[in-house]
Amino acid sequence: MAVQIDSKIIDYEVARADAEAKQAEASEKPEAPGLDIEHMHEELQRPERLEGQTYKIKTPLSEHALYVTVNDVILNEGTEHEIRRPFEVFINSKNMDHFQWIVALTRIVSAVFRKGGDCTFLVEELRSVFDPRGGYFKKGGRFMPSLVAEIGDVLEQHLRSIGMMEAETLDEHQRRYIEKKKAEVETRAAQEPIEADCDDSTAEYPPGAELCDKCHMKAMVVMDGCLTCLSCGESKCG
Known part of the structure; x- marks a missing residue:
């Protein structure tokens, strides 16, 4: 069959015998439905039940220990896209000396968690806080420049446990x-x-x-x- 060409030829390719058959097959194949993957965002409602872990912090700066609880939300549960993300943090202690800044810290960190995206920067920010009165050595010989820095250390442990941060290992x-x-x-x-x-x-x-x-x-x-x-x-x- 003759075909009239009205425009200038700028490129060409050799058509294969099965090309038309493959094109027809692809056009008849129904499109895959879009994956409705849920991500962390501010509008996400808090579920009735959350899973989490509680960490104990015992420092020489206080007679009473601090207990840091980080609760996680599970997104896309039961699918191949299931992920675990931190949702909120609570800090409790019998020592009320630091009550105000502890409440402020938990609210700010929880708000950052719920914003979604990469929240691992919190670890470095908290660990960079130094106490003007001096730090202390925790069990094992590791130096903690402040109580806030140790809370950052606990947060790092948790983010590593849920796979948001990788452990720093030596080659x-x-x-x-x-x-x-x-x-x-x-x-x-x-x-x-x-x-x-x-x-x-x-x-x-x-x-x-x-x-x-x-x-x-x-x-x-x-x-x-x-x-x-x-x-x-x-x-x-x-």
């Missing part, structure tokens, strides 16, 4: 490097015995180790003329 090269440095320090300590620190919370690292600005552990020692952290591998020499 194989870093792990071998730290193990090598630990062995060198232990050998040197055995040759030149130093009186042990009475604080057993940092007994894993050599006495006299300095505080690391990155992981907040007293694990910075001088190796090859450079301060190196035996916990996270941070080095002042790059």
Whole structure:
């Protein structure tokens, strides 16, 4: 069949025998219904029941412990798009000294949760708060610059547990490097015995180790003329 061409030819392709059949099949195939995926937003109504976890914070700054509860909402439950997102946070304690700022903090953080999107920035913001009276070392030797910073630490634990944040792990090269440095320090300590620190919370690292600005552990020692952290591998020499 002859076809009259009224416009200028600018491109061409060779038609295959099954091209028309495939095109007809595609046009007859019904369109897949749009996936109604629910995301976190401000208009989302609070369900009658939420799942969550409660974390205990015991600090030397207070006689009474703080209990931080983070409740999560499950979106798209029962589907392949099911996700768990933080919805609200509560902080409770017998100590009423910090009542006002605790109430304010829980309301602001809960509001950020309900806005949706990436809320992981809260962890760094809270952990960057320093107490002018000084911080403290928690069990295990990790330094906490303030009570607010430890609440941020708890929030990080929770976001990691629900998959919103990934755990910071050392790669194989870093792990071998730290193990090598630990062995060198232990050998040197055995040759030149130093009186042990009475604080057993940092007994894993050599006495006299300095505080690391990155992981907040007293694990910075001088190796090859450079301060190196035996916990996270941070080095002042790059």
